[in-house]
Amino acid sequence: xxxxxQDPGPFNVPEGATVAFNCTYSNSASQSFFWYxxxxxxxxKLLMSVYSSGNEDGRFTAQLNRASQYISLLIRDSKLxxxxxxxxVVNPVTGTASKxxxxxxxxxxxxx
Amino acid sequence: xxxxxxTPKFQVLKTGQSMTLQCAQDxxxxxxxxxxQDPGMGLRLIHYSVGAGITDQGEVPNGYNVSRSTTEDFPxxxxxxxxxxxxxxxxxxxxxxxxxxxxxxxxxxxxxVV
Numbered sequence: 001x002x003x004x005x006q007d008p009g010p011f012n013v014p015e016g017a018t019v020a021f022n023c024t025y026s027n028s029a030s031q032s033f034f035w036y037x038x039x040x041x042x043x044x045k046l047l048m049s050v051y052s053s054g055n056e057d058g059r060f061t062a063q064l065n066r067a068s069q070y071i072s073l074l075i076r077d078s079k080l081x082x083x084x085x086x087x088x089v090v091n092p093v094t095g096t097a098s099k100x101x102x103x104x105x106x107x108x109x110x111x112x
Numbered sequence: 113x114x115x116x117x118x119t120p121k122f123q124v125l126k127t128g129q130s131m132t133l134q135c136a137q138d139x140x141x142x143x144x145x146x147x148x149q150d151p152g153m154g155l156r157l158i159h160y161s162v163g164a165g166i167t168d169q170g171e172v173p174n175g176y177n178v179s180r181s182t183t184e185d186f187p188x189x190x191x192x193x194x195x196x197x198x199x200x201x202x203x204x205x206x207x208x209x210x211x212x213x214x215x216x217x218x219x220x221x222x223x224x225v226v
Contacts, residue, residue, distance in 0.1 A: 004154070032211070043202055043217035044155070087154070097206035097215035098143035098162060099170065102154040 003027060006088050006103035013110055017078050021106045023071040023088030030101075031094040033064050035073050036087040038105065044087055047073075078110045114138050118203050118218035125193040125225045133188040133221050135203030143206045144186040145170070145215070146178065148199040155202065161186055193225045 006023045013019050025033075033050040048055065050062040050071055061074040071088055088103035119134045137144065145160040147170075157170030161180040175197060177189040186205075190197060200222050204215040 002154075008152075032213075034214075041220075043219050044215075045217070046214045094211060095213065096143050096162070096208050097204070097213045098145050098160045099157060100145075100147075100155075100204075100215060102147075102156075104152060104154040 001026060002103070003101050004088055004090050004103035006106050008104055008106060010107040010109050013078055013108070015078055015080060015110055015112055017110075018074065018076045019078055019108060020075075021073045021086055021088075021108075023073075023103055025069050025071065025088075025090045025101075027090065027092060027101075028069060030069075030090045030092055032091040033071050034089040034091070034100075035060075035062055035071075036089050036102075038085045038087055040084075044102075047086070075108075078108075080110050080112070083108055083110045116203055116205050116216050116218035118201075118221050120221060121219065122222050123224070125190070125223065127193060127195060127225060129193050131190050131193065133190070133201055133203075133223070135186045135188065135218060136184050137186075137203075137205040137216070138184065139205060139207070139216065140183060141205035141207045141216070142183070143208065144180065145204045145206075146176070146186070146188045147202045147204065148172065149202060149220075150199050158188065158201075190223075195225045197223065198225045199223060 035047040036044040037047045038044045085105040146158040147155040159178040203218040
């Protein structure tokens with residue numbers, strides 16, 4: 001079983017749609033959680049951290065459920081520029097990002 | 113504003129050749145890591161370092177060596193390249209905090225072993 005599991009997609013949605021991605025992780029001792037964005041043939045970049053209380057950054061909302069070991073990302077009012085692969089990332093330690101565990105990514109394609 | 117710089121960006125090797133992938137960061141970050149990314153596998157940790165002179169193995173270390181003689185540089189050495197090492201390699205750096213922290217990635221090295 002993979003440590004971090006994501007639906008690979010692709011998710012094809014029209015501009016303006018709301019789309020949700022989910023992720024589960026197996027290590028209950030994991031300390032911190034993130035969503036990274038990766039554009040085609042580029043490096044991953046941090047989109048947002050994920051907290052149990054939920055957090056929002058503009059059109060993006062992330063949520064963590066530690067009891068279910070489940071992480072979600074909601075994108076509202078999708079833009080063409082949101083087309084990318086979204087990586088669910090789990091950190092087994094706190095205070096450093098040297099040993100991240102990545103999901104395989106969920107590909108999003110936003111169309112006109 | 114360089115951040116994390118990887119060289120080369122592309123490389124083709126023959127089976128059995130050795131080479132070094134370079135990674136340098138100018139953010140004075142203590143922590144550096146090497147990952148490989150293969151289709152359907154996600155990024156996997158090869159080696160990481162928590163400071164100059166200190167390195168440790170990640171999930172897939174076999175066939176790779178690292179050293180960290182300075183804070184800025186963290187080269188990855190392929191000892192005897194194999195086709196299974198065909199991949200995209202990413203170097204990352206991060207700093208220590210009391211909580212969640214961000215990893216900054218280089219642009220990647222696309223390696224093909226024939």
